Amino acid sequence: MDSQLIEYFLRVTELGSINRAAADLGLSQPALSRHIALLEHQISARLFTRTKGGVVPTEAGQLLYDRARPILRQFATLIEQVGERAEGSLSVGFPPSWQHLFTTRFVPALLARHPRVSLRVHEGVSHELREAMHQGMLDLAIVPFEGVPPSGYRHTPLVREPLVLVSPRDHGLTPEQPVPLSGLDNLRLALPGRPNAIRTYVEHALSRKGHVFKSVFEIDAMNLSMALARQGTCHTVTPCCAVSAHPDWENTISWSPISGMFITWALCENTARSHSPAVQEGLRLIAETVEAIVASGTWLGAELFGSRRNKVRSASAEPPGDWESP
Structure with missing residues (x-):
């Protein structure tokens, strides 16, 4: 199936009109109608119902609309992975609570060290980041530690606070x-x-x-x-x-x-992207930045997990407590 047909379908759904979508896409109305008809033939389902004001998606059309964008994103990621562009792209997800103390330091540091890396930052609460990981949209993410990581991701405890x-x-x-x-x-x-x-x-x-x-x-x-x-x-x-x-x-x-x-935070790595130099640099900089913040004492009550913890023990007079996670 041509992914371009899905793009056409999405635009028609968003605008609610084949005529308006055709003008927006630079196509004629008959040409766009043929593309939509071809897509309906390929998936054996009617996607739109005509109304006086334009078109509205059928139940099948709404299902396709809800799920198409993540699929297209995964397809684009796959194309990048098999091409040279994959080496220079990095998609990372961080919780909003990390914005002031971490993310605003990480982003400029990465761009300064690796100006050729194409960086995409997604900020969201824990279940939003997990959903993005399940969809294969993130190379790296910081989420609360859980016993069973999302499929396809390596899950490493990083810091407790x-x-x-x-x-x-x-x-x-x-x-x-x-x-x-x-x-x-x-x-x-x-x-x-x-x-x-x-x-x-x-x-x-x-x-x-x-x-x-x-x-x-x-x-x-x-x-x-x-x-x-x-x-x-x-x-x-x-x-x-x-x-x-x-x-x-x-x-x-x-x-x-x-x-x-x-809460114990874990660093999740998409194992399908571990080969990418950009992902490896992102991994290193995340760990380095977390260690530096904890060592500075500005992250109150934070303790590094495992071997990382030992590197900064000298920076704190407080003994580490028992490790727990939500």
Whole structure:
């Protein structure tokens, strides 16, 4: 099947009109109609229903529309892998909580060292990054550690950090004084929706201790939940890196680590892309940048995992704690 036919189909669906899509694509209306008819013949399904205002996708058409873009992305990645361009492309995924402390350092460092690398950065909460990995869209990703990694990915624990409760400033929380899990009992929380790892971890932890999990609303946008906590609308739970040394939140919120609650981050590598020099350079720079941040002390409560941890033990007087993951 010609992938161009899928591209034509997507444009018609997005514009809701064969005439408008033909003009947008630089084709005649009869030519585009023939392309759509050929696609329908190849997949043995009717894709559009005509209306007075244009066309709308059938049930089969909607299914194709929902799933076509990831397929096209995987196809484009495959073409890159068998060609010379694959050596210079890198697609990475990071959680929003890593933006200030890590991502804004990693991206300029990579571009400075390797200006010929074509870099694509995807930022998303844990379940969004996992879905992108399942679709083969990412070469590298940072996600919460889990026992069974996504198929086709090598899963290496990287760093552990505390989860913290973020509240309005007048609540008086401080980084030096952890709050017990019971402090979240019946608290008005704004967290991402399921199956987000932190949401699931917090909900299960409260349930096990007999406490009430009270979600005010679900927000898959960390900065928004932080801003609402600052306004006094709600409280939220986030990895410590989201607030450590972050000027936007200094003196505008209050926060404390939650006793006994940690998240372990893993570095996931797409094994189908391990041969790429760009991927190897990305791996090295991610590990190097994480080690440097932890050693600097700006990432409060963070501990490197395994052999990486030993390299920076001299930078911290605190002994490492027990390792846990959500």
